[in-house]
Amino acid sequence: MAKIFCIANQKGGVGKTTTTVNLAAGLAKVGQRVLMVDLDPQGNATMGSGVDKRQMALSVYDVLLESASVAEAAVYSEKCGYHVLGANRELAGAEVELVEVERREKRLKTALAEVLDSYDFVLIDCPPSLSMLTLNGLCAAHGVIVPMQCEYFALEGLTDLVNTIKQVHANLNKDLAIIGLLRVMFDPRITLQQQVSDQLKAHFGDKVFDTVIPRNVRLAEAPSYGLPGVIFDPSARGSQAFVAFASEMVARIGKF
Numbered sequence: 487m488a489k490i491f492c493i494a495n496q497k498g499g500v501g502k503t504t505t506t507v508n509l510a511a512g513l514a515k516v517g518q519r520v521l522m523v524d525l526d527p528q529g530n531a532t533m534g535s536g537v538d539k540r541q542m543a544l545s546v547y548d549v550l551l552e553s554a555s556v557a558e559a560a561v562y563s564e565k566c567g568y569h570v571l572g573a574n575r576e577l578a579g580a581e582v583e584l585v586e587v588e589r590r591e592k593r594l595k596t597a598l599a600e601v602l603d604s605y606d607f608v609l610i611d612c613p614p615s616l617s618m619l620t621l622n623g624l625c626a627a628h629g630v631i632v633p634m635q636c637e638y639f640a641l642e643g644l645t646d647l648v649n650t651i652k653q654v655h656a657n658l659n660k661d662l663a664i665i666g667l668l669r670v671m672f673d674p675r676i677t678l679q680q681q682v683s684d685q686l687k688a689h690f691g692d693k694v695f696d697t698v699i700p701r702n703v704r705l706a707e708a709p710s711y712g713l714p715g716v717i718f719d720p721s722a723r724g725s726q727a728f729v730a731f732a733s734e735m736v737a738r739i740g741k742f
C-alpha cells in the first residue's frame with residue numbers, strides 16, 4: 487500500500503517542485519515504485535519529469551473532474567523511472583469548477599485509492615497557496631513534507647501552514663501529520679542560515695529531517711533539460727543529498 491505525501495509550503499520559490507521530482511527520482515533509484523502527482527497549474531514538476539505539459543492527452547484536471555482515472559491519466563517517464571500524473575494551465579480552472587460539486591476536497595483521495603497497490607510512494611507537488619487544490623492534496627495524504635529555506639521569515643510562514651494542517655487533521659483527514667521539515671538551498675557559510683537551522687531543531691526536534699539539501703547549481707539547471715537533478719547529474723552534491731533524503735524517507739516509513 488502506497489504512502490502518500492504532500493510537498494507543501496504556501497510560499498513560492500522555496501523548493502517544493504525541486505524536492506518533489508528529486509525525491510521521486512531518488513526513491514525510484516532505491517527501488518521504490520513512485521507516482522508523482524503535479525497539483526500546480528504551472529506544470530513545472532510535469533516538465534521537470536520529462537513530460538510535455540502541452541502534449542498530455544489527460545491530466546490531473548481530468549482526474550479531479552472524474553472524467554478519467556489515475557491509471558488512465560498517468561504516464562511513465564522512462565528517463566526518470568516513475569509515473570507522472572501531470573498538470574497544465576487547464577488545472578487553474580478546476581479551482582472554480584470544483585466549487586459546485588460534492589466532496590470537492592476529497593476528489594484526489596478517492597481517485598488515488600484505486601492505485602494504492604501499484605505504488606510504494608505517491609508524492610504530490612502542491613501549488614504555492616492554501617487553495618482547493620492544496621486542500622485536495624492534504625485530504626489525500628498521510629503526511630506533509632515541508633521544504634524550507636533557513637531564512638529570517640521562514641518560521642513565521644510556517645505558522646499558517648501548521649494551522650491549516652491542524653484544521654485539515656481535525657475536520658477532514660485524521661491521518662494527516664507533518665512528517666518533517668526539509669532544509670533546502672542550504673548554505674552553511676551564511677551564519678543566519680545556521681542560526682535558523684538551530685532554531686528549527688530546537689522548535690521541531692526530530693520533525694526536522696537529518697538530510698540537508700545544499701544550494702547547488704546543478705539542481706537549478708536540471709529542469710531546463712526536463713530532468714530531476716538526481717538523473718541529470720547524479721554526482722552533483724545536491725543530487726547525492728536527495729538520494730540520501732530518499733533513503734531517510736524509506737527508513738522513516740518503517741517507524742511511521
Ligand code: ADP
Pocket residue numbers: 497498499500501502503504505530614670671672699700701702703705706707709724
Ligand atoms: P517552488 O516549487 O516552491 O516554487 P522550486 O522548486 O521551483 O520552488 O525552486 C525555486 C527555484 O530555486 C528554481 O529555480 C529551482 O531550480 C531553484 N532551486 C531549488 N532548490 C535548489 C537548490 N537546492 N540549489 C539551487 N537552486 C535550487
Ligand code: MG
Pocket residue numbers: 502503504526530612
Ligand atoms: Mg513549484
